[in-house]
Amino acid sequence: DVKVTQSSRYLVKRTGEKVFLECVQDMDHENMFWYRQDPGLGLRLIYFSYDVKMKEKGDIPEGYSVSREKKERFSLILESASTNQTSMYLCASSHRGSGANVLTFGAGSRLTVL
């Protein structure tokens, strides 16, 4: 069974802390994404990556950075967490090419910043 695994389901951090959210996929997908999910706003794209060591900004990149050192792993970094970053974070991946728009999602990481 194909999987996108997000290592932390629930995190509680303090304002100003550095936060790492890890995502690993075992499907050999080229594309990986980080979305943020908030009630009534749906999913908003933070960053995405089409290949190792490459990244592109999504719609709401401010306050976030990403790292993709290996094909299977895509990390989201909050350099200095703030309370307005309290949210559910969803990682997704997809193949390049004809199936490129079909995303497989992880179960999500719920982050609370106090």
Add this chain to the structure above:
Amino acid sequence: AQSVTQPDIHITVSEGASLELRCNYSYGATPYLFWYVQSPGQGLQLLLKYFSGDTLVQGIKGFEAEFKRSQSSFNLRKPSVHWSDAAEYFCAVGPKSAGNKLTFGGGTRVLVKP
């Protein structure tokens, strides 16, 4: 800019009754269209997708959706709802190019009454 509107934030339906979830989109060209479902505590799962061809598409779990170009709509339907269909449903649009930047609607939460 592309956008997706799901007018209904919450819908309550009795088990066995029919269900229709509305989705309207704004896009510069004919997009790829998707419906995803999120069960409590889970990531998003693809229900169905429309790329081209027959405008009535069948998905998993007995769901179907109809693409109406003239109305810029992609409504999701199920003839008879089961208690396990209680979840949040997201409509999404994306480009026909190789890019994967899906835009999601705000979601519709479905409650199923016994």
